[in-house]
Amino acid sequence: MDFELSEEQRMVREMVREFAQKEIAPRAAEVDRTEEFPAENIRKMAELGLMGLPYPEEYGGGGGDYLSYAIAVEEIAYACGSTALIYAAHVSLGCGPIYYFGTEAQKRKWLPHLCSGQGLAAFGLTEPEAGSDAGATRTTAVRDGDFYILNGSKMWITSGAIADVVTCTAKTDPAAGTRGISCFLVEKGTPGFIPGKNEPKMGLKGSVTSALSFENCRVPAENLLGQEGEGYKQMLITLDGGRISIGAMAVGLAQAALDEAKRYAQQRVQFGRPIAEFQAIQWMLADMATEIEAARLMVYRAAAMKDAGLRFTKEAAMAKLFASEVAERAAFKAIQIHGGYGYSREYPVERIYRDQRLCSIGEGTSEIQRLVIARHLLDRR
Amino acid sequence: MNSIVCLKEVPDTETRIEIRGGKIVEEGIQYVVNPYDEFALEEALKWQEKFGGKVTILCLGPERARESILKGLAMGADEVYHLADPAFLGGDAYTTARALAAAIQKLGDYDIIFCGKQAVDEDNAAVGVMLAEMLDLPHVSVVSRFEIAADGKSARAERDIEGGREVVETPLPAVVTAQKGLNEPRYPSFRGIRQARSKPFTQWTVADLGLDAGGVGAAGAKLQVMEVLPPPDRPPGRVIPGEPAEAVKELVRLLREEAKVI
Numbered sequence: 276m277d278f279e280l281s282e283e284q285r286m287v288r289e290m291v292r293e294f295a296q297k298e299i300a301p302r303a304a305e306v307d308r309t310e311e312f313p314a315e316n317i318r319k320m321a322e323l324g325l326m327g328l329p330y331p332e333e334y335g336g337g338g339g340d341y342l343s344y345a346i347a348v349e350e351i352a353y354a355c356g357s358t359a360l361i362y363a364a365h366v367s368l369g370c371g372p373i374y375y376f377g378t379e380a381q382k383r384k385w386l387p388h389l390c391s392g393q394g395l396a397a398f399g400l401t402e403p404e405a406g407s408d409a410g411a412t413r414t415t416a417v418r419d420g421d422f423y424i425l426n427g428s429k430m431w432i433t434s435g436a437i438a439d440v441v442t443c444t445a446k447t448d449p450a451a452g453t454r455g456i457s458c459f460l461v462e463k464g465t466p467g468f469i470p471g472k473n474e475p476k477m478g479l480k481g482s483v484t485s486a487l488s489f490e491n492c493r494v495p496a497e498n499l500l501g502q503e504g505e506g507y508k509q510m511l512i513t514l515d516g517g518r519i520s521i522g523a524m525a526v527g528l529a530q531a532a533l534d535e536a537k538r539y540a541q542q543r544v545q546f547g548r549p550i551a552e553f554q555a556i557q558w559m560l561a562d563m564a565t566e567i568e569a570a571r572l573m574v575y576r577a578a579a580m581k582d583a584g585l586r587f588t589k590e591a592a593m594a595k596l597f598a599s600e601v602a603e604r605a606a607f608k609a610i611q612i613h614g615g616y617g618y619s620r621e622y623p624v625e626r627i628y629r630d631q632r633l634c635s636i637g638e639g640t641s642e643i644q645r646l647v648i649a650r651h652l653l654d655r656r
Numbered sequence: 657m658n659s660i661v662c663l664k665e666v667p668d669t670e671t672r673i674e675i676r677g678g679k680i681v682e683e684g685i686q687y688v689v690n691p692y693d694e695f696a697l698e699e700a701l702k703w704q705e706k707f708g709g710k711v712t713i714l715c716l717g718p719e720r721a722r723e724s725i726l727k728g729l730a731m732g733a734d735e736v737y738h739l740a741d742p743a744f745l746g747g748d749a750y751t752t753a754r755a756l757a758a759a760i761q762k763l764g765d766y767d768i769i770f771c772g773k774q775a776v777d778e779d780n781a782a783v784g785v786m787l788a789e790m791l792d793l794p795h796v797s798v799v800s801r802f803e804i805a806a807d808g809k810s811a812r813a814e815r816d817i818e819g820g821r822e823v824v825e826t827p828l829p830a831v832v833t834a835q836k837g838l839n840e841p842r843y844p845s846f847r848g849i850r851q852a853r854s855k856p857f858t859q860w861t862v863a864d865l866g867l868d869a870g871g872v873g874a875a876g877a878k879l880q881v882m883e884v885l886p887p888p889d890r891p892p893g894r895v896i897p898g899e900p901a902e903a904v905k906e907l908v909r910l911l912r913e914e915a916k917v918i
C-alpha cells in the first residue's frame with residue numbers, strides 16, 4: 276500500500292498552495308463580505324491551467340489525474356470556500372458531463388473553451404420539487420424538428436446565471452420515470468432561458484447560486500447530451516466525481532479551521548498561560564487533526580480509485596459524507612477555541628463555519644450519502 | 657539571450673529550526689527555492705521572452721534539491737545541471753563559487769548569469785560576486801531594476817544602496833544578483849509542472865568538472881563553522897503601571913537608560 280503522493284501531485288499541492296495563499300486568501304474575507312463573484316481569482320486560476328486540470332490535453336485540459344484536481348480543490352478551499360465551490364462546480368459538474376457523455380463534436384465545441392477558463396460551465400439538476408429526489412424532475416423537453424422545447428425550472432444552480440453553458444435534466448418521456456430523463460446543453464442567451472437572481476446565502480457568498488427557468492426555450496437537437504433517456508444515469512455518474520471534490524473542499528475548510536484554532540490557542544492567554552496549554556483545548560485540536568487526516572485519506576483514496584478506473588461510487592459517498600461532517604465538527608471546535616472572538620466576524624473561523632455548512636448538503640445531503648452507502652452494503656443498487 | 661540561473665534550495669523561513677549539539681537538525685525541515693533565486697529566475701525568463709535563447713538552471717546541492725529544481729523547470733527554465741555529487745557538499749561560499757564557476761566554464765555558451773543576492777539559509781551574499789571574480793566577469797549586485805539594451809550587448813541596472821539608488825551600466829556577459837522588488841516571480845502553471853519532468857536534467861560530478869575533490873565541498877572549504885547557536889529567547893514584555901502621564905515618563909526613561917534605543 277502506497278501512501279505517498281507522486282512527484283507531480285506534490286508539485287501541484289505546492290504550486291496551488293503558494294498561489295492560493297498569496298493571491299486568494301488575502302481577499303477571502305472581502306469576497307464573503309461584499310458577496311462579489313471573485314472573477315480575478317478565476318482568471319488567475321485559468322492562467323495557471325487549473326480550470327480543466329483533469330481533462331485530456333486534446334480538449335484543452337491539463338491532462339492531470341483526478342487526485343491532483345482534488346488536491347487543487349482542497350488547497351483553494353483552504354484559502355477561500357467561495358472560490359473552491361465555483362472551481363469544483365465548474366470542473367466536475369460543469370465540464371464533467373460534457374467530457375464523459377458528450378459527442379465528439381460537443382466535446383470539441385465546449386471543452387477547450389471551458390478548460391481554458393474562458394467560460395464557466397454549470398450543472399442544472401435540482402428543481403423546486405426535485406432535490407434529493409432528483410428523479411422527480413418536472414422540467415420537460417419536447418422534440419420539435421431540429422429543436423427540443425424546454426419548459427420548467429431549476430433551483431440552486433451554482434454559476435447557473437453566469438455560465439456559458441448549463442447541462443440540464445429534463446423529461447423527454449414523462450411516462451418512463453427516471454429512464455425518461457435526458458440532459459441538454461443549454462447555452463447562455465438561448466431565447467426562453469431565463470436565469471434568476473443570485474440567492475442570498477449563509478456562506479460561500481462569492482459563488483453565484485440561482486434559479487433558472489425555461490419558457491418555451493428552444494434548444495438545438497444537437498445539444499442533447501448523448502442519447503435520450505440517459506440523463507438520470509449521466510447525472511448520477513457525474514455526481515460520483517463531484518462528491519470527491521466536495522469532500523476535498525471540506526478537508527480544505529477543516530484544515531483552515533484547525534490551523535486558525537491552533538494559532539489562536541497559542542496566542543490567547545487566560546489564567547496566566549496560553550489556552551493551548553489546557554488539556555481541554557489540546558484534546559479538541561487533537562480530535563480535529565485526527566479526523567481531518569482520516570477524511571483526507573478517504574478523499575484521496577476515492578480519487579485514486581477513480582484514476583485507476585475502479586468503481587468508486589460508495590467510496591466517493593463515504594468520503595463526502597465523512598469529510599463534510601468532519602468539517603462541521605472542526606469548524607465548530609475552532610469557534611469554541613476562539614470563544615467570543617470566534618463568534619465575531621473579525622476572525623476567519625466564523626466564515627469557515629458558514630462556508631463548510633454547504634458540504635453536507637450540496638451534491639446529495641448526508642442522508643442521501645448514507646442511503647447510497649447502505650444500498651451498496653445491502654446490494655440494493 | 658542565453659542565461660544561467662544559479663538556484664539553491666534552502667529551508668523554508670517558516671520552518672522552526674532546531675539546534676542539537678551545535679548543529680542544525682535537518683529532520684522535518686521543509687525546503688523551498690531560495691526566494692532571491694526565484695527573482696533571478698523570473699528575470700531570466702522575462703528576458704528570454706523578449707530575446708529568445710535558453711534559460712539554464714545550475715544548482716549545487718543534495719539529491720533532495722530535485723523538487724526545488726523541478727519548480728524552476730515548471731516556471732519555464734529549459735534545462736538543469738545539478739551538482740549533487742556528495743563531494744560538492746558541506747563547503748563554504750568559496751567552494752560553492754568554485755564549483756559553479758567550473759560548471760559555467762564547461763557550459764560555455766551564455767550571455768548573462770543571474771543569482772539571488774543571497775541565500776536565506778546562511779546569508780553570506782558572497783557566491784554571486786565570487787563567481788564573477790573567478791570567471792573574470794563584471795558583476796552588479798543587489799539589483800532591483802534591470803534592463804538589457806536592445807542589441808543584447810549591455811545592460812543597465814539599478815541597485816539599492818544606503819539611502820539611495822545607484823544606476824550602473826555593464827557590458828554583457830555579466831553576473832547579476834537579484835534583490836527583492838526586481839520582479840514578481842510567476843507561479844508554475846499546471847502545464848509547466850507536467851512538462852518539467854521531461855526537460856533535460858543532467859547531474860555532474862566533481863570528475864565531470866575536472867575538479868579535484870580536495871578543492872571543493874567540505875574538503876576545500878576555507879571557512880569552518882565552529883558552532884551554531886539559536887538566537888536568545890526574547891525577554892517577556894514589561895507592563896509599566898500607573899497613570900498614563902507618569903507611565904510614559906517612566907517608559908521614556910527606560911528606553912533611554914535601560915534599552916538605550918533613544
Ligand SMILES: Cc1cc2nc3c(=O)[nH]c(=O)nc-3n(C[C@H](O)[C@H](O)[C@H](O)COP(=O)(O)OP(=O)(O)OC[C@H]3O[C@@H](n4cnc5c(N)ncnc54)[C@H](O)[C@@H]3O)c2cc1C
Nearest residue numbers: 398399400401406407408431432433636637638639640642
Ligand atoms: C449553495 C448550493 C449550491 C448548489 N449547487 C447546485 C448545482 O450547481 N446544481 C444542482 O443541480 N443543485 C445544486 N444545489 C442543490 C443541492 O444539491 C440540493 O439542495 C440538495 O441535493 C438537497 O435537495 P433539497 O435542497 O431540495 O432538499 P430536500 O431534498 O428537500 O431535503 C430536505 C431534507 O430531507 C432529507 N431527505 C430527503 N429525502 C430523504 C430520504 N429519502 N431519506 C432521508 N432523508 C431524506 C434531506 O437529507 C434533507 O435533510 C446546490 C445547493 C446549494 C445550497
